[in-house]
Amino acid sequence: MTVPGRIDPAPGGSLEISVVIPCFRERPNIRPMVAALDAALAELRWEAIFVDDNSPDGTAEEIRAVARTDQRVRGLRRIGRRGLASAVIEGILSSSAEMVAVIDGDLQHDETQIPVLLEAVRSGRCDIAVASRHAEGGDAAGLSSAWRHRLSEGGIRMAQAVLPKRSGFPPLRDPMSGFFLCERRFFDQVAPYLSGHGFKILLDLILSAPRGTGEVPRVLELPARFRPRLQGESKLDALVLVQFAAMLLDKFCRGLLPLRFLSFALVGLAGVAVNLLVLDAGLWFGFDFNKSQVIATIAATLADFWLNNTLTYRDRRLRGGGLLIGLPLFLLVCAIGNVAGIGIARALYDSHHGWQPAGAAGAAIAVVWNYAMSSTLIWRA
């Protein structure tokens, strides 16, 4: 018997696909999202699992209200936790179908691509099908600003530097995508090795796969558009960047020469000395504190760059045109690392850690980040 308004969960067959949807403060998007899936997946037997981190706007209540009348929909609510990647992992673990898709809950991803991704994995062409903004025919128009575009580009370059290669599969052009599909069997093999930090579950999955399956995964990109957000706002912020950095570092810090790192850290210390000296001189010459500090920071970074170029990366030394690209990139990388370090220090200090451990953790994050990025982006092997 079918109750009016209720949907038979699996008429005449078993579930074909689980759609996992991380959401935080997405109340107005829940119903439109279900309606969009309903239209896009009309040919399939599906379930949707919304994973909410106890959003203050009543997202969980909204999910529950929908789930009461639509049995394809389920909510997973986490209390006292935050994080896109871990939300996705737990959503997948709690789902049931043989195939699993992950999609944002803010309607920025084009859900009509799900059947296309599904076909790519079902046909055995790949282990993970990724809806890509940068594949031929894709489009990233939904990125809200030039700053987001640049951020996204930077992230892609960093990610590409660490992604393993598989012959026959071109380098991933959109490793930051949060919209992809894979088989449960594949996910289950990799799950024990996922780090689960931060925002980039796809990267985590690809980087962890070789430990779970014994080989680099076959990743296929299919073009997709990225729509502008209509309701609510993006949760990407400085902390997300720090987590992204930590995730990448987690994967590739081993294997790099400790001697080189030591040199880099010592050069950093020398930079601090330069900073203090120049600051002192600036004040002595009668500049105000802000102006002196800006000059001192620039002087310290230039000194660091020069010392690293001549000492730390002597064997990869940049000259001529290389300096024109290397120096600005170094300034940018260090600016990000230092901001992240300061953020971490402040967060720790605010959560009642002493100023020494907070400061030390901040400095450590900054120097490790600056080093890792310098080694892979600026003074490449």
Ligand code: GDD
């Ligand atoms: N449960 C949970 N917990 N969900 C979260 C959290 C969290 O801490 N943070 C974000 N989300 C949800 C959002 O509600 C949204 O549905 C989805 O994750 C993506 O977050 P947005 O805040 O909308 O991200 P974006 O639009 O800036 O990022 C997009 O671009 C990235 C590529 O640069 C998304 O497509 C990402 O998936 C993608 O990786």
Ligand code: MN
């Ligand atoms: Mn979004």
